[in-house]
Amino acid sequence: MSSKANKVNKALDEAIPLQEPIKLHESMRYSLLAGGKRVRPILCLAACALVGGDEANAIPIACAIEMIHTMSLTHDDLPCMDNDDLRRGQPTNHKVxxxxxxILASGALLTLAFELVASKLTDVSPDRVLRVIVELGSTIGSKGLVAGQIADLSSEGKEISLDELEYIHVHKTSKLLEAAIVCGAIIGGGDEIEVEKLRKYGRCIGLLFQVVDDILDVTKSSDELGKTAGKDLVSDKATYPRLMGLEKAKDMATEFLDKAMEELSHFDAARAAPLLHLAEYIAYRQN
Known part of the structure; x- marks a missing residue:
């Protein structure tokens, strides 16, 4: 993970040089290069390698996905959304x-993400590039991340069902993790069966990521998390521990991990090993 993250960080740094307008690019770089686990871009690279693709072709997509993810975090932290002061161990973008x-820097990151995919993948068939662009667009928009975000905001202070909570997290969290893996598989030359197996794996680890996030929010401190602990409780948001209790939430995380592992059992074990370990990392992470 460290090796792959270093590759992604180098590519991200090169993608956004400090240029005019200085303040805009400083804001973009501030949140994008603030660290983070780079789970999504690493999943993209691993999925590309799993289907026998060239990792170099997946780097622009990996960067694009991290730009989209960063955009979603900076929006999420705004006073009109979750109103948060801390992200990745430092003050949130709007605080600085x-x-x-x-808002402008977030929009610039989003558009740059698509520019990267369209301009850097010159050695890949146009059909696969187009499929990646469509996948990313649908992941972010009104049937994806944005849908999850507005459903999340609308649920604050309300009693919602487990199905409604899953809808929120499938769209707000899982969709982008899923897209990272699917786009890596598409650009790596995966066939339809391989892509769909990896899509199901992505859906499982996306939900796993969110369940673990909810658990950590009530069991860890702000210093340990690098973001505000207990935020969901203060905002009166529905979470898996709140709906089903902490122990059942932990059981659910184990179920999602097992399902993800099952989807990978159809692939060569050696090539699937990085994705297996990434699933375990997501399940057992401490921040």
């Missing part, structure tokens, strides 16, 4: 640059 600059 102001809300107006943060």
């Amino acid at each position: 640059f102001g809300e107006k600059t943060t």
Whole structure:
């Protein structure tokens, strides 16, 4: 993970040089290069390798996905959304640059993500590039991440069902993790069966990621998490521990991990090993 993250960080740094307008690019770089686990881009690279693809072709997509993820975090932290002061162990973007600059920088990250995919994948068939662009677009929009975000905001202070909570997290969290894996598989030359197996794996680890996130929110401190602990409780949000209790939430995480492992059993064990370990990392992470 460290080796792959270093590759992604280098590519991200090169993608956004510090240039005019200086404040805008400082804001973009501030959140994008603030660290983080780089789970999504690493999953993209691993999925590409699993189907026999060239990792170099997946790097622009991996960077694009991290830009989209960063955009979603900076939006999520805004006062009109979750109103958070801490992200990845440092003050949130709007606390440093102001809300107006943060909104503009987020929009710039989103558009740059698609520019990267369209301009850097010159050695890949146009059909596969187009499929990646469609996948990313549908993942972010009104049937994806944005749908999950608005459903999440609408649920604050309300009693919702487990199915409604799963809808929120499938769209708000799982979709982008799923897209990272699917796009890696598409650009790596995976066939339809391989892509769909990896899509199911992605859906499982996306939900696993969120269940673990909910558990950590009530069991870890802000210093340990690098973001505000107990935020969901203060915001009166529905979470898996709140709906089913902490122990049942932990059981659910184990079920998602087992399902993810099952989807990978159809692939060569050696090539699937990185994705197996990434699933375990997501399940047992401490921040």
